[in-house]
Amino acid sequence: MPYVLPLTHPVLETVGVTVRLSGLTILDDVSIGVPRGSVTGLIGPNGAGKTTVFNVMTGFLAPDEGMVRYEGRRLKHVRTHRLTSMGIARTLQGVGLFPALTVEENVMLGGSSHVRSGIVADALAMPWADAGQRRLRERAREVMEEFGVLEDAQRRPSELPYPVQKRVALARALVSDPKVILLDEPAGGIDSGDMADLARIISSWVPQRTVLLVEHHMELVMNVCDLIWVLDAGKVIAGGSPELVRNDPAVIAAYLGEEDAH
């Protein structure tokens, strides 16, 4: 029987999602929900299927069975390019920045779906397209200031230390003013000082925004999450408060198994 935890009106959820690739079942009947205004964690050993859940939610992968629901409505075909205009933003493992674009351009791109000027008007630099571009630049500068990267606006990502690149990636996700933010291993490659900053930033987003967090750093997950889902080998094995999950025998066995394997 799949693990099911009843939640009241989750803003984003997968319902019975199964994904098979090359004969392997990557996700098996996965049903997880993200309550509105919460920080929800999605954890599990390597290869558990956490990023695959993100890929299904953001339209990179179509599930073989099951569905994704957003604000109670089934998303038949998740169109990735429409996510930001629907209020969903996602960061990627690593930083996923465009190396040839400046920091400012990277951040502006995250909000480009909010500028509806039309392709021809934009190419011809019509006044309304220019005005939209100006508003987008102003919004990007606000967010860059919030994340402390405004002074690096004209630099390329490769010129910046890794933790600063991570902050640029967060700024890009935030520039579209999303209701739901999916963070894929945001703490990867940063030290404890930056980790404390990250925890403070994530906590400051709720309850106005909702966060789904995939992360290996248990200290961060336990500190910031209200609810945690645990995946192992493509199945949900536990879900609940950090305290509950920390003491769940199935979770302990899954993580101990991974340590044994190492």
Added chain:
Amino acid sequence: MDTFVNFFLGGFANGAVIALMALALVLVWRSSRVVNFAQVGQAMFTSFVGLTVVDLTGSWILGLVIAIAAGAVLGLIIHFLVMRPVRRADSSGAIIATFGVLIALQALAAMIWGGDPRAYPTPVSYSGITVFGRVIAITPYDIFVIVAMVILVLILTIVLTRTKLGLSMRASAFNPEVARLSGVRVSRMLAAGWIIAGMVGAVAGVLVAPTATLSPNSFDIFLVFAFTAAVIGGLDSLVGAVTFGIGTGLLLSLVTGYSDASNAALVALILLALNLWFKPEGAFNHHKARSV
């Protein structure tokens, strides 16, 4: 010395046209990661459309405008009917498809307009300018071509670097998945790349047609020159395409002037081979080298 100066000046206009054709190749490469060998076929076909309009109306400018519009439509048609269906094939599949388009366009042009070379009129004189009693090897039309190239490059630079369209096109080219996550409709950006390249190619075709005559195969040699310039420039770089387009034009003018016109293609291929041997990533490309 006079001869050298004349050959050198004569190469500028040729270089400007090669630069525009190389720019069109770069635009498609940046948006689709495909080397578009059909580019000269598109330029030839749209030049024939322009010539037909000139014949009917007597207006050179109207011919240019209609040729540019035809370039946009042809680019869009090729994107939707040929390139989209092969987008899941490997890159060699897409490149072979562009060769197919080139052959189809040449055959279609021969069926519509015949195979005989046609003369394309010029909007200004194509006779050498007299300076201090001497006729130099640069004509008012050459100056017109160079000015047209500079204006077009400026417009392209503004569109690609200062507009949302340009930003989205660049993002789509570098990382389509991240671009989609950022709200960019990547498929539209691919189409935009083919449309803009088709328009630039059309301008190049109409500008070169008066100097090369127009027939279904008359632009083939420009593919060699433009491809050489685009690759040496880095294939991703607009600046590289323009710089080495003009450079290739100048060099070929000197080669043609001092030896024989038939050596020009050979010199271009030698340049290409040397570039692939010593600096395969191109002069203006700071990313990793492509394997050859």
